[in-house]
Amino acid sequence: MSTPLQQLEADEHPLETRQRIGFVRLVDRAFFLFGTAATAWLGYLLVTESFTHGWQNLWFIVIFWVLLAYLLLPRIHQLLTVIYVPDYFIGRARTREGLLGDPVNLSLFGTAEQVHAAMTAAGWNRADEVSLTSGWRIVMSTIMRRSYSDAPVSPLYLFGNIQDFTYQQEVAGNPAQRHHVRFWKAPDGWLLPGGIHTQWLAAGTYDRSVGLSLFTLQVTHKIDADTDVERDHIVSTLVEANPDAVVTVIRNFSTGYHAVNGGGDAIATDGDLPQVDLRAVPVAVAPIAVPPDAVAASAEVPAAVVPVVVPVRRPISIYLGVLLILLRSITTVGTAIGVAFDWKQVDITLEAGSDADAQLLSGTVFVVLMTLFALAVVIDLVVARLIFRGGNRARFVAMGLAAVLVIGSGVDFFVSGTSFTLENGGLLGLSLDILVLVALSNDEARDFTTGHSNSRRSLRLALRLRRRAARGSSEHSVGVR
DSSP states (O other), X not given: OOOHHHHHHHHTOOHHHHHHHHHHHHHHHHHHHHHHHHHHHHHHHHHHHHHHSGGGGTTHHHHHHHHIIIIIHHHHHHHHHHHHSOSSOSSEEEOTTSOEEEEOOEEEEXXXXXXXXXXXXXXXXXXXXXXXXXXXXXXXXXXXXXXXXXXXXXXXXXXXXXXXXXXXXXXXXXXXXXXXXXXXXXXXXXXXXXXXXXXXXXXXXXXXEEEEOTTTOOEEEEEOSBHHHHHHHHHHHHHHHOTTOEEEXXXXXXXXXXXXXXXXXXXXXXXXXXXXXXXXXXXXXXXXXXXXXXXXXXXHXXXXXXXXXXXXOOOHHHHHHHHHHHHHHHHHHHHHHHHHHHHHHHHHHHHHHTOHHHHHHHHHXXXXXXXXXXXXXXXXXXXXXXXXXXXXXXXXXXXXXXHXXXXXXXXXXXXXXXXXXXXXXXXXXXXXXXXXXXXXXXXXXXXXXXXXXXXXXXXXXXXXXXXXXXXXXXXXXXXXX
């Protein structure tokens, strides 16, 4: 049975609205494809620029590797894996790019609180979420060989979702070597192959070193091939620390196989799936903190119709996109200053010729150009602010502007023969436009802005339902009198 809010949402979503949502998704995919093609073109320009200037621009190879490993190859894999990787449970997690990742080698029963309590008692540390701060910390910890017991773990996906949480055990204070296990909550009513019940699924592996991914060339942890050893280690630590835990094993759950994970590391397993029942593990009851904004919302809207709005952490791609837009604004200001200096020399030449009409025309064109530059900077600043706050329309505006600028540069390059180099500044401007497009067409950026838009819409619908209920109550009171 649907709730009042769900019913109102159904009423507010006629066929035209569903068609609009489908069109928006189509446009989003088009931006993703265009951004991928533009990234490939940028890679070509970087290679030609490095070869043109010889060894003095050898550092371009590093830039090209970053472009290839963190932008182009992941997008290519993301497009291709939609075609050849099955979109159903086969006992493997998937990477962000859609590649098959680590094997799912553990099943659990219990609440999230019981899983947390059991893992903590077993000596495991919950890993930090991936963010700019945690990413920087793990890079410096790995380089400096400093301990980081709560280091983040790269995201893997199951049921179309990123892991709910991750636990790890650092080895000898070295962040490059660690035990770690990711947990996913199984959908309600979902059954394992063979009709077997489960509440949580987990994938545990052992990081033995740091290296490069075979498929994307990104810096990543390399795992030990024998994943069964890590699986058994997780189970043994849970059982030793939690006497109330009960373990059963589904023998030959999946056929034993030898394969590779999303980083190209060899993996092997016998196919057994331990099931750890933690439902008898005691959990300390802690007071629940209620955010002030939730109290304010509940005071305005009846509790029965208040939508549950889960705060969404800004992904790195949003920070990167906003930063790139701001950098583009700075380059626009620099271009405007350069044009102003060049125009001054033109004015001096016109004054020497004392052509009044030419001087008037020159002044008018100068004012128009400066106005356009100022307008571009203002638009960039406003759009960047709105994107940072979760504006989905602002994200589309930014991607649209970047795409238009990239297309214009493409026409200049392929039709007019214009060169884009560091010397003339064309390569820098084009790079910023392409990177803005790539950052904001990223899945995480899209999910963040659409999530915020949906949350605001749910709140508006809840307020409308409250007003509708208030009007109905008022009319009823009048009828009683």
